Amino acid sequence: xxxxxxxxxxxxxxxxxxxxxxxxxxxxxxxxxxxxxxxxxxxxxxxxxxxxxxxxxxxxxxxxxxxxxxxxxxxxxxxxxxxxxxxxxxx
Numbered sequence: 251x252x253x254x255x256x257x258x259x260x261x262x263x264x265x266x267x268x269x270x271x272x273x274x275x276x277x278x279x280x281x282x283x284x285x286x287x288x289x290x291x292x293x294x295x296x297x298x299x300x301x302x303x304x305x306x307x308x309x310x311x312x313x314x315x316x317x318x319x320x321x322x323x324x325x326x327x328x329x330x331x332x333x334x335x336x337x338x339x340x341x
Contacts, residue, residue: 273306274303276299289329290330
């Protein structure tokens with residue numbers, strides 16, 4: 251029996267859904283970096299990647315990627331508040 255006959259390839263998710271999941275995971279791990287390293291640079295970049303992931307996400311990744319967008323925004327805001335309060339450089 252070949253893989254095509256077994257229906258293995260029919261159950262696969264599109265590649266863009268898989269990429270969206272990985273991008274969401276990258277955002278979840280890199281967004282907190284905006285707290286300690288130039289939130290004006292890191293924050294918008296992570297938000298852009300999160301929005302790209304949201305555009306690519308399928309039905310199974312929607313909630314995870316939406317949480318990545320929210321997390322990137324929250325970490326950016328907190329990083330900006332800390333940088334302004336401590337008079338650290340934003341960019």
